[in-house]
Amino acid sequence: MYRRLQLAIGLLSASLLAFQIVLLQVFSFVQWHHFAYMIISVALLGFGASGTLLAIAKRWFTHRHAVVLPVATLIAGASMPVVLACTQLPFARFDSYLLLTDFRHAASLFATYLLLSIPFLSGATAIGLSFTVLTNRVGGLYFANLVGSGLGGLLGFALLNTAPPEPLTGAVGTIAICGSLLIARRRLELWIISAACLAITLFLAFYPPELTPSQYKDLSAARMLPGVETVATRPGAQGIIHVLRSPALRYAPGLSLTYRGTVPASDALFVNGNSLGSIPAHTDSSDVPSYTTATLPYEIGAATRTLVLGSGSGQHVAHALNNGAREIVAIEPHSGVHAILSGVLAQNSDSLLLRPEVTPIAIEPRTYLAGDTSHYDLVLLPTVGSFGGSAGLSAVQEQYTLTVDAFETMWHRLKPDGMLAVTVWMDYPYRNPLRVLATLAESLLRVGILRPADNIAAIRSWGTTTFVVQRSRIR
Secondary structure, eight states: OHHHHHHHHHHHHHHHHHHHHHHHHHHHHHSOGGGHHHHHHHHHHHHHHHHHHHHHTHHHHHHTHHHHHHHHHHHHHHHHHHHHHHHTSTTTOOOGGGTTTOHHHHHHHHHHHHHHHHHHHHHHHHHHHHHHHTGGGHHHHHHHHHHHHHHHHHHHHHHHTTSOHHHHHHHHHHHHHHHHHHHOOSOHHHHHHHHHHHHHHHHHHHSOOOOOOOTTSHHHHHTTSTTOEEEEEEOOTTOOEEEEEOTTOOOOTTOOTTOOSOOOOOOEEEETTEEEEEOOSOTTTOOGGGGSGGGHHHHHSOOSEEEEESOTTSHHHHHHHHTTOSEEEEEOSOHHHHHHHHTTTTTTTTTGGGSTTEEEEOSOHHHHHHHOOOOEEEEEOOOBSOTTOOOGGGGGOOOGGGSHHHHHHHHTTEEEEEEEEEEEEOOSSOOHHHHHHHHHHHHHHHTTOSOGGGSEEEEEOSSEEEEEEESSOOO
């Protein structure tokens, strides 16, 4: 019996950790990535509440541990897909942007907290009760708990790379239910309840609830466009990728008002509901980028060898190719973006990443810069901010390529006449452009440029500003 209990604790621990990781992906998609902290606090709430419950009713639980252990484990597994489905119902669905203006959303957030704490409360109760009852053999149980938790973490990330998060709660819940069956007594009613819970869990795994992202997500707005259709989706631990197509999706950030041509429709790429830009359909046919501020570095000097940090949907790569780049290193931290652009969307993107001039690398930009010894004519950074400005939750988004240390590292990767370029969406009142300019100036002072204005050029349109820093003095 002890060995079966040890295995059950291991399965339950793996299930709880995998469930927590799946929830991180769920709330990154329906809200924003900042809600990772919320999931951690929900898990801590459930574990803390279980400790309080066991302390208050220790005698009651220990006298009935033979029944409580399998039942609590069963509830933990069966409730995982159920509580996720409940959080997508109107009474529990909240929008973080409306928490301070509509108290109904605050009540919905509270309901979500209570619902999501149920699996952690029941699972932690089973684990804590096993430690309480078998104090003389707690070392083996604790070992099973730690090993199961570690394997559950690996399992959660592995599952997210194979399927969307919606059905995964049912899959990881089944693991806990299997653990409860190992320690269930031979009582008919308990086996019937277990079979019913397993059936519900498997049903929700095959027919999961649809996740509803915040109405303020880019994906939600794009889905309201006329004639929109989903071209491709790809799950991944780094974020769920959606590619949408609509005749109304025409991407031209900061396009000059003097442009008289037609902006072509293009597919739009989203990661966890946030726009990553449009996919260039034909890299040599559109002159739209030449009428944006992003063309400034190509007017200043040659960019034969270009480094694109955060290549995203490939817009910067296509623009560099159109302006004579012969060697482009495209860095994108989300490996799934490169995979989908060079795979099922290769034909749609004019095989952009398959061209011999382009070397796609899936790695964090700062990590690549730390180990790179090459020198470039041009280093391109991803566009900063968003149309209309960014505030609130978007203001706390980490951007590790926009620090003084990062700019200093990029400076040492430039050739004698090399350039660093970054485009910023205008916000009102001005924040992003001023922050970027101040950071660039501070970086130049740190590398010994006493007059930063001699090495910085900028151009502004109605919607964007592009800054260019040249290693030599701009003439």
